[in-house]
Every structure is written in C-alpha cells, then in structure tokens.
Amino acid sequence: MDEQVVRQDAELQKLEQEFVCVRLIQMKGVDLHLFQFDYDQSWAVFFLNSDGAIYGRYGTRAGDKRNAANHISIASFKKAIERALELHKAYPANQTQLAGKRGPKPQFPVAEQIPGLQDRAVDETTPKNCIHCHMVGEHVRKLKYQKKQLSPADVWVYPLPTNIGITLNVDDGLRVESVTPNSPAARAGVEAGDELSAMNGQPLISQADIQWVLHNSPVETMIDLALERGGRSLTKALRLDGNWKESDLSWRESSWSFRPGLWTIALSNEERSKRGLPATETALLVRWVFGKPPLAKQAGLKDGDVIVGLDGQPVPSDESHFHAQIRLHHPPGDQARLTLWRNGQREEVLLPLE
Structure with a gap:
C-alpha cells in the first residue's frame, strides 16, 4: 500500500495536493498525544488541520503479511481523503464533533521516554536503533504488566x-x-x-x-x-456488552513479547483424535519454545508438547485467549499451571512468569 501511494495515480496525486504530506517511518520524537492509533499497523494515515484537529484516520489490519491489505485499498483511501476534505471545508464549525478524535493525554509524551526504549534516544537513528510503531504499545503494555496494572482493555485493542x-x-x-x-x-x-x-x-x-x-x-x-x-x-x-472486543492477537508484532516463552497453535479435531484426545477437548500444540526468555524451556516445556489445561481448567481454544488469560491472571513472579498431554498421559508443569 505504501508503495502504491508513493507512486500515485493522477487522481490520487490531485487529491494529495490539497494537503501538506509528511511521511514518517519511525516513532522517535513523535507526539504521542496527537498520534494515537493501532501501533501494530504496518501503514497508517492521519488527516489533520494545521491547529492539530484530527479529521480522521486511515489504515486497518487484521492478519498476517498475506492478509495485511484485506481491509484497505487505494479506492477507499481516495474516499477517505475526499471525506477529510469535506470536514476541512466545514471547519471550524464542526470542531466540537471532532474533539473525540483526539485521545487522552498519555503517560509518556514521546516514545523514547517509555522504559525499555530510552536507550534508543541516545544514538543516531538507524535501522537497528529506530523505534518501530509496534514498540510503543508493546512497551507501555509491558510496563503495566510489570506494575500489576494490566487490564483487558490493554490486551484487546482496536476491534474491527x-x-x-x-x-x-x-x-x-x-x-x-x-x-x-x-x-x-x-x-x-x-x-x-x-x-x-x-x-x-x-x-x-x-x-x-x-x-x-x-x-x-x-x-x-x-x-x-x-x-x-x-x-x-x-x-x-x-x-x-460481553466479549465483543476480543479478537486474534497472533498477527500483531507486539504479541511476541506477550507470549510467555512459547508459540502455540490450536489442534484440529483430526489432530486431537490422532493423539488419543477427545474431539471435544481443546488442545494447543507447542510449535516453538523460545530460548529468550528461557522460562518455558526451564519449566520443561518442549516443542511438540500438547497443552490441554490451564490452571485446572480446559485450555482456551486459541493462542490469543491462552496468552491473554495467563497475563491477566498471573502477575510477574507468579506461576501458571499447565496440563500437558504426553505419550497418552497427562502431566503438569509450572510456568513461571516475568
């Protein structure tokens, strides 16, 4: 999408000439009070007035790289520009309606003040020393987890x-x-x-x-x-009401640090049957145990393990809810009790959290 916008067609070019266009490729120095969006997006656009009023946002993603553009297109981008221009023509009479498009004042005004990202403010910005968009939400959430302040609202973000x-x-x-x-x-x-x-x-x-x-x-x-x-x-x-905000987290770049040292996928009915598990029992296959952090490996978890229980209850049916349940119910220093299915028998291991 970025390449298509940069190349432009004649119609898009004409629309963009109505704006002063600025392209940012990293988050160092960016005003986090003004630029609040789904930081796991690979491409996002703000339409602004020169006084900082936000006319709107563009850019939606809900899937891995193969499905990253399922919710965006050049056609809808053009329509978003046209709608933003209509709002601009009506400004400032519509200023009150636009007020809610600006979010609350964040704890950190810029990304390089967030713990875990402060060292990136010291040296020159390079590909290895830039602040990626996903790092903003990732490190704010990590800080809340460490302070035992993590809530479902921090986990289930920007529902479709x-x-x-x-x-x-x-x-x-x-x-x-x-x-x-x-x-x-x-x-x-x-x-x-x-x-x-x-x-x-x-x-x-x-x-x-x-x-x-x-x-x-x-x-x-x-x-x-x-x-x-x-x-x-x-x-x-x-x-x-209910669980309407909950959705797949696995495509999100920020989800890697959210995982407690392991990557899992749900087993199908056929795969459960092959392992001697009832078709009605939920099960997650451990595809990969990380070396860093080594906690899952030290707890004895191995690639190929099958998780069937969490804290004495059936394991959630997908990886997103599995990791969310662990993080929301187990603060740093606590242990999650996992029930494994190994060689036709159930075993329990304690997974430490940090």
Missing part, C-alpha cells in the same frame, strides 16, 4: 467492525456489505447497503475511525450510529 457484526465494502470503507445475523449491529437495525457517517457524534471517513470509537468505548456501552439509507439519515443505537 466485524466484531459487532458489520462487514464493510473494502473499496468504500463505510458502506455496509453485510450484517452478521443476531449480532449487535443486526439487533440495532443496521442493514447491508447502509452508508455509515458518524459514531457517537464523531464523523467517519474510514474503517479506522470506527475502530477508534470502538477502542475507546467501554465493554458495556451504547453507541449512537448515524447512517444514510436510501437518501434518508437515520440513527441506530448499538448496545454492546
């Missing part, structure tokens, strides 16, 4: 519209392509073909703007969703 039942047209960015039956969106009355325009009063220019509102909303909440349908302006009330 699909989490609430809305699948958007990739080339439009705001037009509803389908609605999942019995989802919060379906219960609110959202329909395929609807064009989303605002959430909680914040004007939308892209899917990333939707994620911003969802990310900053509590788990139990009511969100006002404004939309256009057949020439009519409607408002729907989205009632959200």
Whole structure:
C-alpha cells in the first residue's frame, strides 16, 4: 500500500495536493498525544488541520503479511481523503464533533521516554536503533504488566467492525456489505447497503475511525450510529456488552513479547483424535519454545508438547485467549499451571512468569 501511494495515480496525486504530506517511518520524537492509533499497523494515515484537529484516520489490519491489505485499498483511501476534505471545508464549525478524535493525554509524551526504549534516544537513528510503531504499545503494555496494572482493555485493542457484526465494502470503507445475523449491529437495525457517517457524534471517513470509537468505548456501552439509507439519515443505537472486543492477537508484532516463552497453535479435531484426545477437548500444540526468555524451556516445556489445561481448567481454544488469560491472571513472579498431554498421559508443569 505504501508503495502504491508513493507512486500515485493522477487522481490520487490531485487529491494529495490539497494537503501538506509528511511521511514518517519511525516513532522517535513523535507526539504521542496527537498520534494515537493501532501501533501494530504496518501503514497508517492521519488527516489533520494545521491547529492539530484530527479529521480522521486511515489504515486497518487484521492478519498476517498475506492478509495485511484485506481491509484497505487505494479506492477507499481516495474516499477517505475526499471525506477529510469535506470536514476541512466545514471547519471550524464542526470542531466540537471532532474533539473525540483526539485521545487522552498519555503517560509518556514521546516514545523514547517509555522504559525499555530510552536507550534508543541516545544514538543516531538507524535501522537497528529506530523505534518501530509496534514498540510503543508493546512497551507501555509491558510496563503495566510489570506494575500489576494490566487490564483487558490493554490486551484487546482496536476491534474491527466485524466484531459487532458489520462487514464493510473494502473499496468504500463505510458502506455496509453485510450484517452478521443476531449480532449487535443486526439487533440495532443496521442493514447491508447502509452508508455509515458518524459514531457517537464523531464523523467517519474510514474503517479506522470506527475502530477508534470502538477502542475507546467501554465493554458495556451504547453507541449512537448515524447512517444514510436510501437518501434518508437515520440513527441506530448499538448496545454492546460481553466479549465483543476480543479478537486474534497472533498477527500483531507486539504479541511476541506477550507470549510467555512459547508459540502455540490450536489442534484440529483430526489432530486431537490422532493423539488419543477427545474431539471435544481443546488442545494447543507447542510449535516453538523460545530460548529468550528461557522460562518455558526451564519449566520443561518442549516443542511438540500438547497443552490441554490451564490452571485446572480446559485450555482456551486459541493462542490469543491462552496468552491473554495467563497475563491477566498471573502477575510477574507468579506461576501458571499447565496440563500437558504426553505419550497418552497427562502431566503438569509450572510456568513461571516475568
């Protein structure tokens, strides 16, 4: 996507001439109060007024490198630019509506003040000494874990519209392509073909703007969703609760340090059957035990082990919930009790956390 934008086509070039375009390739010195976004993104855009008002964000990812561009396209990027320009024309009359697009004041104003990244401020910026985007969220979360302040809101970040039942047209960015039956969106009355325009009063220019509102909303909440349908302006009330923020973490670069020294994948019914496990029992296969940190290896875990239990309960059905449950329920210095399936027998090991 970055290469496509840099190369540009004539239409995109004309749109970008309406802005002063600045390209940043690392986070050292970047204002973290202004530039708050999903730091695991491989590509993100802010549309700003010169006074710092944010018109909107662009850039959504939810998958590994093979699927990194499933939620973005040049077509929807152009539409986001056009929508941002419309907001600019209406500024400052719409200033109050845009206020929520700026996040709360962060603990650290710049990335190089975050513990674990401070040494990178000393030397010249090089490929080995830059601050990658993912490092910002990763080290803030690590600090919270060390201080025993980690919460689910720190783990489950920037949920997709699909989490609430809305699948958007990739080339439009705001037009509803389908609605999942019995989802919060379906219960609110959202329909395929609807064009989303605002959430909680914040004007939308892209899917990333939707994620911003969802990310900053509590788990139990009511969100006002404004939309256009057949020439009519409607408002729907989205009632959200439960585990709607939870999603796959495995693609996130920041997830590697979140793992407690091992990489796992879920076993299929067929693979469980081959190992003599009931098809109804959840199981995770240990694909790789890290050398650093060595805690999992020292606990006796090996590549090829099968984990069937965590703290006396069935192991979560996927790696994301497995690691989240460990980190949220076991502070540094504690131990997680894992039940393994080895050679047709169950064994228990204690996994220390740091």
